[in-house]
Amino acid sequence: MLIQAMRLLRTLVGWICIIGGLLLSISPIPFGFLIVIAGILLVGPHDRGLRRMRAWWNRSIRSLASSSIPLVATLAQHIIAFQTSIEQHIRQWMATRSASHIAPRRASAEE
Numbered sequence: 001m002l003i004q005a006m007r008l009l010r011t012l013v014g015w016i017c018i019i020g021g022l023l024l025s026i027s028p029i030p031f032g033f034l035i036v037i038a039g040i041l042l043v044g045p046h047d048r049g050l051r052r053m054r055a056w057w058n059r060s061i062r063s064l065a066s067s068s069i070p071l072v073a074t075l076a077q078h079i080i081a082f083q084t085s086i087e088q089h090i091r092q093w094m095a096t097r098s099a100s101h102i103a104p105r106r107a108s109a110e111e
C-alpha cells in the first residue's frame with residue numbers, strides 16, 4: 001500500500017511539475033524548462049499520457065519536416081536531428097551505467 005501511495009505521489013508531483021514548468025516557460029522566469037524536465041523524469045516512460053504526448057510530438061515533427069515551407073521543414077529536421085542525438089546519448093549512458101553495475105558483481109562472484 002505504501003508503494004502504491006509513493007507511486008501515485010510521484011506521478012502527481014511529476015505532472016504538477018510538467019504543467020507548472022510549461023506555464024513558467026512562457027513567463028520571464030527562465031527555469032520553466034528545467035521544471036518540465038524534472039516532471040518528465042518523475043513521471044517516467046511508463047505513463048500512458050506521456051507516451052501519447054511523445055507519439056503526438058514525433059508525428060507532428062515528422063509531418064513538419066516534410067512541409068513545403070523551407071524554413072519550417074529545415075527547423076523540424078534540426079529538431080529531429082537534435083532529438084535523435086539526445087536519445088542516442090541517453091542510450092549510451094544507460095548502457096555504460098548498467099555495465100558498470102554488472103561488472104563489479106561479476107568480479108566479486110568470481111573471487
